[in-house]
Amino acid sequence: MTTLLYLLAAVFCLGIALRAWNGDRGDPVRRAFVVLGALVGVYFAGFALFLLPGMGMARYLQSGVAPFIPPALLWFLDRLLGGAWAPASPAVRRMWAGAPLVSALFLVSDIALFRELPRGTPSEVLLGVWCYGGLLFSLRRLWWEHGHTESRVDKARLRYLLLLLGASIGFLLLEDLIRGLGPVPDPSGSLAHRASQLQGVFPPVSTVFTTLFIYFLHQVVQLTRLLDLHEIMSRISTLAVAGLLLVVVDGLAVLWLGGLSVNPVHGTFQIFLASVLFLSLYDPLRRRIEGRFDAWINSRGRRLELTLAEVDRDLARSLSLPDLDRALLARLFGSGRVPLASLYLRDPDTGLFRLVLQKGTTEQPLMRTIASQPFTEGFLQGERAYVRADLAWRSRRGDARTRPAGLDPDVAEARLRAMDAMEADLTIPFRSGELVLGWLNLKDEPWSDGFSQDEVRRLAGTVARATHVIENIDAVDQMKEQHRLAALGTMAAGLAHEIRNPLAGIKGAAQLLQGEGDPQQLAEFLQVIVDETDRLNNVVSQFLDYARPFELRTAPSDLNALVRRTLDLVAAEDLPAGLRILSDLDVDLPPVEVDPDKVRQVLLNLVHNAVQVLGSQGTVTVRTRTAQVRARAGRAVDAVELAVEDDGPGIAPEDMDKLFIPFFTRRQDGTGLGLPICRRLVEAHGGEILVRSRPARGATFLVRLPVHARLPVAPPPG
Numbered sequence: 001m002t003t004l005l006y007l008l009a010a011v012f013c014l015g016i017a018l019r020a021w022n023g024d025r026g027d028p029v030r031r032a033f034v035v036l037g038a039l040v041g042v043y044f045a046g047f048a049l050f051l052l053p054g055m056g057m058a059r060y061l062q063s064g065v066a067p068f069i070p071p072a073l074l075w076f077l078d079r080l081l082g083g084a085w086a087p088a089s090p091a092v093r094r095m096w097a098g099a100p101l102v103s104a105l106f107l108v109s110d111i112a113l114f115r116e117l118p119r120g121t122p123s124e125v126l127l128g129v130w131c132y133g134g135l136l137f138s139l140r141r142l143w144w145e146h147g148h149t150e151s152r153v154d155k156a157r158l159r160y161l162l163l164l165l166g167a168s169i170g171f172l173l174l175e176d177l178i179r180g181l182g183p184v185p186d187p188s189g190s191l192a193h194r195a196s197q198l199q200g201v202f203p204p205v206s207t208v209f210t211t212l213f214i215y216f217l218h219q220v221v222q223l224t225r226l227l228d229l230h231e232i233m234s235r236i237s238t239l240a241v242a243g244l245l246l247v248v249v250d251g252l253a254v255l256w257l258g259g260l261s262v263n264p265v266h267g268t269f270q271i272f273l274a275s276v277l278f279l280s281l282y283d284p285l286r287r288r289i290e291g292r293f294d295a296w297i298n299s300r301g302r303r304l305e306l307t308l309a310e311v312d313r314d315l316a317r318s319l320s321l322p323d324l325d326r327a328l329l330a331r332l333f334g335s336g337r338v339p340l341a342s343l344y345l346r347d348p349d350t351g352l353f354r355l356v357l358q359k360g361t362t363e364q365p366l367m368r369t370i371a372s373q374p375f376t377e378g379f380l381q382g383e384r385a386y387v388r389a390d391l392a393w394r395s396r397r398g399d400a401r402t403r404p405a406g407l408d409p410d411v412a413e414a415r416l417r418a419m420d421a422m423e424a425d426l427t428i429p430f431r432s433g434e435l436v437l438g439w440l441n442l443k444d445e446p447w448s449d450g451f452s453q454d455e456v457r458r459l460a461g462t463v464a465r466a467t468h469v470i471e472n473i474d475a476v477d478q479m480k481e482q483h484r485l486a487a488l489g490t491m492a493a494g495l496a497h498e499i500r501n502p503l504a505g506i507k508g509a510a511q512l513l514q515g516e517g518d519p520q521q522l523a524e525f526l527q528v529i530v531d532e533t534d535r536l537n538n539v540v541s542q543f544l545d546y547a548r549p550f551e552l553r554t555a556p557s558d559l560n561a562l563v564r565r566t567l568d569l570v571a572a573e574d575l576p577a578g579l580r581i582l583s584d585l586d587v588d589l590p591p592v593e594v595d596p597d598k599v600r601q602v603l604l605n606l607v608h609n610a611v612q613v614l615g616s617q618g619t620v621t622v623r624t625r626t627a628q629v630r631a632r633a634g635r636a637v638d639a640v641e642l643a644v645e646d647d648g649p650g651i652a653p654e655d656m657d658k659l660f661i662p663f664f665t666r667r668q669d670g671t672g673l674g675l676p677i678c679r680r681l682v683e684a685h686g687g688e689i690l691v692r693s694r695p696a697r698g699a700t701f702l703v704r705l706p707v708h709a710r711l712p713v714a715p716p717p718g
Contacts, residue, residue, distance in 0.1 A: 006048035013041035070134020071095035171206035333359035345438035367421035433636020576616035
């Protein structure tokens with residue numbers, strides 16, 4: 001078992017060093033950690049081999065690398081605490097220069113002069129003085145840093161490192177003293193006997209603490225915050241207590257039987273039954289023990305865990321935004337762990353994300369609206385959350401030598417600015433398939449260094465459950481809007497019918513008067529009557545198109561072919577010479593289940609709008625590509641995207657929210673019903689229509705249609 005423990009420690013240290021090396025090879029702190037982890041791993045591997053029969057020479061591998069561990073540890077601490085790119089201190093340089101000499105002197109003298117002597121030789125004393133002196137110097141370095149730092153968080157982190165390093169050095173020194181001053185070991189016999197003799201009377205406790213110390217250093221390198229260390233310590237303490245209890249249970253079983261020598265079979269079976277009994281009680285026992293340690297070591301994390309358990313229970317009964325406010329934001333705020341919580345949701349009309357809920361007060365109002373790009377790009381690429389501490393670290397790594405793969409410092413800085421505007425330390429998205437519906441922002445206490453990895457994971461799980469609530473809220477709101485618009489459509493259809501008959505009479509009378517051949521002025525007035533009557537009739541006709549139910553005749557269609565035929569119709573019109581209509585079509589576009597006439601109507605309307613905005617000069621570009629759209633059930637499905645882009649003046653920001661409101665228009669001859677009709681036709685297919693605009697750089701209308709939609713009958717508007 002002792003040999004296996006050393007071997008596992010070696011594999012762990014070497015593996016964690018390799019992981020750090022693969023993470024960011026340009027980081028000087030990581031490089032120093034890789035050297036330290038590799039040396040400790042080789043040290044443990046050498047002693048593990050030495051414990052095997054016939055591998056006595058392997059102790060020289062262990063002793064050969066031992067002098068290099070103190071300078072490697074001090075070098076790492078200098079880079080971690082004194083600055084990644086700071087030059088090595090004189091002490092580190094002297095220790096690096098002396099380590100090869102000490103290693104060579106030990107190997108030569110021990111092999112040549114003291115190979116056959118028992119332990120405690122002068123060469124071993126020299127090696128021990130060098131190694132323990134260097135380790136104590138590193139411990140002093142940590143102690144000095146702990147005394148001079150003013151940060152509460154850094155002090156707590158350094159206390160953990162001091163505790164683990166001190167325990168590692170103390171137990172290692174105790175084991176070496178017992179081995180060196182004890183009787184000469186007899187390595188003959190079985191593997192277990194040889195290992196126990198060479199290890200000495202004291203068990204390898206230093207190996208456990210050293211491995212934990214290396215792991216904690218790796219957590220610091222990985223930017224894991226203080227709370228992660230609290231959680232790790234709480235879990236380790238829980239496992240240690242549970243292990244001790246199991247030893248007690250099995251020990252009592254052995255004492256009850258009077259030992260295993262009388263009847264080993266019955267004794268082993270009794271120990272097996274005692275262990276099974278303990279394991280059957282372990283889960284509730286573990287929760288109780290872990291709760292006690294959490295309350296002592298990780299009280300903030302425990303408080304958040306209990307709050308999230310209550311949130312999960314309440315989310316199942318949430319059917320509206322006020323319910324979500326009470327179940328999620330109010331509980332997080334009431335836990336005392338989150339001084340500010342805010343919820344941003346996507347506006348389907350503009351594609352922007354708007355602040356809809358907030359718990360907690362701020363000195364400055366939060367940013368009300370956030371653009372989708374570039375803030376949501378990381379969420380679309382699969383990032384679970386944005387953590388301020390990680391983004392701040394990445395934004396500072398602007399040097400090409402230290403830039404981590406996967407995130408440019410400028411992108412990290414842009415995300416940080418958005419989080420600053422929302423006063424967020426943690427941002428977790430509401431994702432439905434490939435769509436981002438919004439996000440939850442949480443602010444931590446001012447003195448804290450953020451949320452731990454386990455807390456982020458737990459919060460992300462709660463937000464994932466809240467995503468279903470948001471989807472259900474959207475579905476209920478859409479149903480209410482459909483009923484409201486259906487009633488409005490019924491009323492409008494009757495009203496339009498009553499208006500249309502008088503208009504027909506007015507037009508007929510005006511046409512008769514126009515045929516009388518009276519003076520020129522009378523003819524002009526009569527022509528105005530005819531024109532205005534036609535315009536009113538057009539308004540009524542479009543309103544009826546908007547209000548009445550219609551039937552979709554869907555069929556598998558080639559969207560690219562629809563675009564080409566529609567653009568041919570537009571090109572046949574008398575367009576100005578300075579106006580260009582271009583297409584950029586994805587040749588790999590899948591067939592889509594749509595009503596071709598309705599889609600053509602949408603495209604004609606959007607292209608005509610773009611042409612009218614441009615006037616006599618400009619370019620209209622129609623593009624197609626694959627995409628995804630949120631289906632009515634709330635999940636994301638495969639879709640095709642149709643984009644109509646112009647390079648005109650764009651849309652005024654104050655008009656973006658009004659584009660799809662019936663009768664809103666900025667054109668003198670417009671009815672304000674073209675875009676609402678387009679939106680209704682697109683939504684009848686289960687798709688969505690979005691608009692993007694840049695002042696003085698044009699506007700883009702995006703139509704996304706699901707590939708396999710089968711919706712034969714369209715409801716009234718909405």
